[in-house]
Amino acid sequence: MGILAFIVVGLIAGLIARAILPGRQSMGLLATTLLGMVGSLVGGLIGSLFSRNGRLFDLHPSGIIMSVIGAIVVLLLVGAAGRRRVHA
Template sequence: MGWLWAIIVGFVLGLLAKAIIPGKQHSPLWLTTIFGIIGALIGNALARGFGIDETSGIDWGRHVLQLAAAVVIVLLGDMAYTAVRGNRQRA
């Protein structure tokens, strides 16, 4: 069941990141979900590094780090996707 939660969290984080980033992103929804999953994993690793991954109650710090990482990954991933897609259309 862990993989299902990873997909759901990645989907939500990816959509939130797309909403935060100004302008239009061109990556498809499935790729945005993957970017969100990667952002969640990086955010969790950062939270572990800062020692805030396990707190009592809601882990707001971990969630903020996950979202910040997802924003960066979606931004960079969309730029890469657009560059690759643009090169394919010219060939």
């Protein structure tokens, strides 16, 4: 997958993850794209544990779904770290 496709998939995955999770996430477009890109890496690594077919960075519909799931996991972790820091 090219870098441009990786950025676009990251943006889409980040937007979907932010739309799925309730609450206020104060991030701009760049942070949302980075969230989706990190989520894509996390989701790709999780997906590679279940499937050994094909290359890791190929674009598949299941990879996009795993990118969204990975972005949700990253968003939950960032939110939990932010709440812990403010209350401590």
